[in-house]
Amino acid sequence: MHNRKIAAVAGIAALTLAACGSPPQTSEKTKALTIATTSNNQAPMEAVIEAYKKKTGLDVNLTVADTAQYQTTLRTQLSSGTASDVFTVWPGSGNPGAITILQKAGYLADLSDRPWTTKVEPGTAETLRIGGKTYGLPSKLDAIGAIYNAGTLKETGLKVPATYTELLKFCADVKAKGKVAFALGLQTDWVTQLIPYALVASTVYAADPAFNDKMAKRQATFAGSGWEAALAKYTEMNKSGCFNDDPLGTDVTASYSLVNTGKAVGVVQVLASFSQITSAAPKGTEFGFFPLPGGDTGTNPIPRGIGVSFAVNDKAKNRVNALGFVDWLATPEATKAWFGTAPGIPAIQGAEVEAEPAVRAAIDIIAAGKTAPFPDTGWPSAKVQAAHLAGIQRLFSGQADAKQVLASMDEAYGR
Numbered sequence: 001m002h003n004r005k006i007a008a009v010a011g012i013a014a015l016t017l018a019a020c021g022s023p024p025q026t027s028e029k030t031k032a033l034t035i036a037t038t039s040n041n042q043a044p045m046e047a048v049i050e051a052y053k054k055k056t057g058l059d060v061n062l063t064v065a066d067t068a069q070y071q072t073t074l075r076t077q078l079s080s081g082t083a084s085d086v087f088t089v090w091p092g093s094g095n096p097g098a099i100t101i102l103q104k105a106g107y108l109a110d111l112s113d114r115p116w117t118t119k120v121e122p123g124t125a126e127t128l129r130i131g132g133k134t135y136g137l138p139s140k141l142d143a144i145g146a147i148y149n150a151g152t153l154k155e156t157g158l159k160v161p162a163t164y165t166e167l168l169k170f171c172a173d174v175k176a177k178g179k180v181a182f183a184l185g186l187q188t189d190w191v192t193q194l195i196p197y198a199l200v201a202s203t204v205y206a207a208d209p210a211f212n213d214k215m216a217k218r219q220a221t222f223a224g225s226g227w228e229a230a231l232a233k234y235t236e237m238n239k240s241g242c243f244n245d246d247p248l249g250t251d252v253t254a255s256y257s258l259v260n261t262g263k264a265v266g267v268v269q270v271l272a273s274f275s276q277i278t279s280a281a282p283k284g285t286e287f288g289f290f291p292l293p294g295g296d297t298g299t300n301p302i303p304r305g306i307g308v309s310f311a312v313n314d315k316a317k318n319r320v321n322a323l324g325f326v327d328w329l330a331t332p333e334a335t336k337a338w339f340g341t342a343p344g345i346p347a348i349q350g351a352e353v354e355a356e357p358a359v360r361a362a363i364d365i366i367a368a369g370k371t372a373p374f375p376d377t378g379w380p381s382a383k384v385q386a387a388h389l390a391g392i393q394r395l396f397s398g399q400a401d402a403k404q405v406l407a408s409m410d411e412a413y414g415r
């Protein structure tokens with residue numbers, strides 16, 4: 001396997017958000033630092049922390065939780081004064097850990113004067129700004145697509161599908177080989193959104209890139225839009241045998257195991273999960289990446305956004321250390337530690353990393369401009385995402401149809 005050095009690429013639609021101030025920074029120094037992130041960032045964060053501890057001698061404590069648990073508990077910890085000094089956040093307002101929600105509550109430190117702010121591509125940087133002020137460091141870019149076991153695909157004698165019609169045939173042909181095309185772990189609620197996000201890149205945003213803006217202006221709804229086609233295709237994929245048995249009884253870790261053991265060709269996932277997938281794979285396993293086709297045009301955009309971002313607790317007990325750590329995260333030394341452990345796409349302009357073939361494939365798609373936004377970055381609150389996650393689980397359990405799921409999302413949006 002040959003890896004090539006790549007420079008970070010970027011370019012995400014800007015969001016205009018409301019402003020809120022923060023108190024002056026203090027100069028109190030301590031010998032400790034606390035950090036919180038999600039489990040799919042554990043390995044690279046541990047590598048980064050180890051390097052930082054050697055550099056500074058600080059006592060650094062890391063807390064890790066699954067994404068759903070992390071997002072649920074973060075705001076509670078912030079309001080009770082028990083949150084970490086530095087923690088992972090998301091752009092927009094689409095989940096409980098998104099910066100718009102946290103900044104409005106006064107939980108985030110203003111990072112506008114930090115030295116790395118000029119190194120972030122303007123479109124990417126804007127997604128972590130509110131009222132012209134920066135509240136997060138975008139460390140890693142992300143994309144959603146099919147991450148597949150190249151050996152398993154070769155074993156089937158098939159090639160990756162380029163259209164939705166080919167996708168359904170691919171699923172049937174893989175099933176005939178005694179395997180499944182895509183491992184699906186809907187027991188982990190955040191996984192439920194990934195295939196719809198991948199499909200709406202084609203069914204919604206390919207034809208209407210301004211869909212999120214139209215939603216915000218009350219000129220569009222989920223119901224009656226390309227979202228209906230996406231959920232219909234999601235349902236059709238399930239009925240056509242694209243997934244493993246009992247997706248609702250399979251968690252995300254088990255879905256990775258299906259790929260690594262050759263029982264499934266691939267899994268539709270965020271690229272941020274790539275390191276978790278590969279960490280449990282047999283030595284020498286090679287992986288690829290392809291966009292999930294949502295139509296028959298042959299042009300398949302992928303959802304693309306910020307994969308990992310970090311903010312500083314405005315009430316951080318170790319504020320000086322927290323600011324220093326976030327600054328260091330933007331340096332070549334930290335980039336080497338992070339991406340040497342977990343392959344991915346840096347968000348800092350000019351950063352160079354070794355690109356695995358799967359990551360290289362995603363980079364090439366992004367560089368070609370075949371992208372769509374992560375839909376939830378334009379949603380007004382976390383209620384929409386909650387309605388979506390619950391709705392997809394109800395869809396797969398037969399308790400709701402696509403129209404009912406989209407109606408619940410429209411209601412949560414405020415329609």
